[in-house]
Amino acid sequence: MAEDMSNRIPQGDHPMVYLDSAATSLYKPPCVAEAVSRALGSFGNSARGVHEASLTASRIIFETRERICDMFGAGCPERVAFTANATESLNIAIQGLIHPGDHVVSTVLEHNSVLRPLYLQEERGAELSISDCDPAGRVTPQAIEKLIRAGTRAVVCTHASNVTGNVVDIRAVGEICRRRGILFIVDASQTAGIFPVDMQEDNIDVLCFSGHKGLLGPQGTGCLCVREGVSIPPLMVGGTGTQSFSRVQPVQMPDSLEAGTRNGHGIAGLCASLTYLSEYGIDRIRTGEQALMRQFEKGVRGLPQVTLYGDFEDNDRAPIVSLDIGTRDSGEISDILAREYGILTRSGAHCAPLMHRALGTAKQGAVRFSFSHYNTGEEIDRASAAIRELASE
Amino acid sequence: MRMKETRLVVTFHTTTDAMAMEAAGKVTGLQGRLIPVPRAVTAGCGLAWSEPAGGREALEQLISGRHLSFDRIIEMVI
Numbered sequence: 001m002a003e004d005m006s007n008r009i010p011q012g013d014h015p016m017v018y019l020d021s022a023a024t025s026l027y028k029p030p031c032v033a034e035a036v037s038r039a040l041g042s043f044g045n046s047a048r049g050v051h052e053a054s055l056t057a058s059r060i061i062f063e064t065r066e067r068i069c070d071m072f073g074a075g076c077p078e079r080v081a082f083t084a085n086a087t088e089s090l091n092i093a094i095q096g097l098i099h100p101g102d103h104v105v106s107t108v109l110e111h112n113s114v115l116r117p118l119y120l121q122e123e124r125g126a127e128l129s130i131s132d133c134d135p136a137g138r139v140t141p142q143a144i145e146k147l148i149r150a151g152t153r154a155v156v157c158t159h160a161s162n163v164t165g166n167v168v169d170i171r172a173v174g175e176i177c178r179r180r181g182i183l184f185i186v187d188a189s190q191t192a193g194i195f196p197v198d199m200q201e202d203n204i205d206v207l208c209f210s211g212h213k214g215l216l217g218p219q220g221t222g223c224l225c226v227r228e229g230v231s232i233p234p235l236m237v238g239g240t241g242t243q244s245f246s247r248v249q250p251v252q253m254p255d256s257l258e259a260g261t262r263n264g265h266g267i268a269g270l271c272a273s274l275t276y277l278s279e280y281g282i283d284r285i286r287t288g289e290q291a292l293m294r295q296f297e298k299g300v301r302g303l304p305q306v307t308l309y310g311d312f313e314d315n316d317r318a319p320i321v322s323l324d325i326g327t328r329d330s331g332e333i334s335d336i337l338a339r340e341y342g343i344l345t346r347s348g349a350h351c352a353p354l355m356h357r358a359l360g361t362a363k364q365g366a367v368r369f370s371f372s373h374y375n376t377g378e379e380i381d382r383a384s385a386a387i388r389e390l391a392s393e
Numbered sequence: 394m395r396m397k398e399t400r401l402v403v404t405f406h407t408t409t410d411a412m413a414m415e416a417a418g419k420v421t422g423l424q425g426r427l428i429p430v431p432r433a434v435t436a437g438c439g440l441a442w443s444e445p446a447g448g449r450e451a452l453e454q455l456i457s458g459r460h461l462s463f464d465r466i467i468e469m470v471i
Contacts, residue, residue: 047408062412243437252406
């Protein structure tokens with residue numbers, strides 16, 4: 001059982017129940033804040049000196065690269081670049097690898113962090129095909145493969161929908177991409193730290209994710225892992241602490257993609273959370289969160305007026321349950337849950353417009369419950385009881 | 394004036410390569426440490442590894458055995 005950290009922040013008259021971990025991890029192991037605090041008191045600027053303060057920062061950042069490399073099978077630490085978030089990582093990958101005249105395949109499951117860079121490249125002359133889903137929000141590897149044609153440069157695909165929690169079989173998609181000789185770019189924002197992802201076994205060329213969701217690190221940390229042999233030109237150029245007299249950005253990874261000072265303090269926190277995850281075990285985290293998700297699903301499924309979105313027949317789904325009550329505004333439900341029950345969820349469109357159009361929830365949005373292994377069974381019961389009350393109004 | 398001595402100076406393209414060298418050097422008991430790149434040397438990265446001149450064999454074994462990325466190894470008086 002994970003340490004109960006749920007009462008750290010009071011919410012009105014109720015102890016707070018945070019069920020918005022797909023947006024960001026609020027509950028983190030204490031070692032994360034301790035590491036950030038230690039870094040604030042000891043870090044110089046990484047790669048900008050040879051004194052102990054600078055080296056202390058450089059060592060921790062290097063250790064974090066090693067941990068990420070090990071966790072995701074990135075090959076070597078040099079192939080791991082730090083960014084501010086998954087959106088920056090995806091922009092670097094998509095704007096750097098998709099050119100005018102290229103064809104690219106993606107899915108209706110995608111977050112705007114994927115869609116908007118793709119639309120930008122479409123405006124610049126790339127062609128975009130979007131794979132549709134079935135009524136339960138599922139996208140199959142076969143449906144993606146049907147869209148691949150001569151001139152297809154890449155498939156860009158989320159590992160799991162941030163709206164439904166449905167998981168895409170990235171290993172099968174990766175195998176298709178390798179067989180067809182095209183790049184495979186994966187957005188693992190909802191799965192990094194929860195599901196095993198291995199760039200070698202899953203045939204992933206570029207893996208993008210944030211550090212503050214399933215990886216339990218601080219906000220302002222993100223990552224871009226690039227397979228050896230794939231070269232991405234920089235989206236931004238500037239200081240790296242290396243090759244100072246060169247007029248152009250260094251070509252070597254990770255400096256090629258890391259212009260400007262890195263978020264060393266945040267990365268120190270991420271290093272601590274990665275250590276925690278390797279000790280606690282992501283399989284244990286996933287099964288714990290999935291058990292809480294199933295408990296909640298069981299508590300609300302079949303209630304009058306309650307519609308659940310997504311594929312709940314698949315046992316290996318991300319720990320997310322999105323629902324609506326009748327035709328009531330999802331924002332109103334989420335607000336009542338927060339104000340009257342102390343239950344914090346997310347409502348609205350979740351930055352995934354195509355997913356909502358496919359589910360028929362573009363106007364209403366959906367109330368999303370997403371779970372942390374720090375949540376307790378009692379908290380889940382409170383949340384399902386609240387939905388029962390609201391559904392009976 | 395401080396005494397100068399002959400050292401092996403390893404230069405790198407990136408800070409990440411230098412940190413990998415330091416991490417490996419610590420584990421295997423190399424005698425050296427990271428220093429600012431001597432001004433007589435042109436290198437991409439501002440960090441260099443400085444090793445006693447007698448440590449060439451251990452240094453080269455470490456670099457090849459662990460596939461460490463580096464720019465050059467230079468013997469020089471610093």
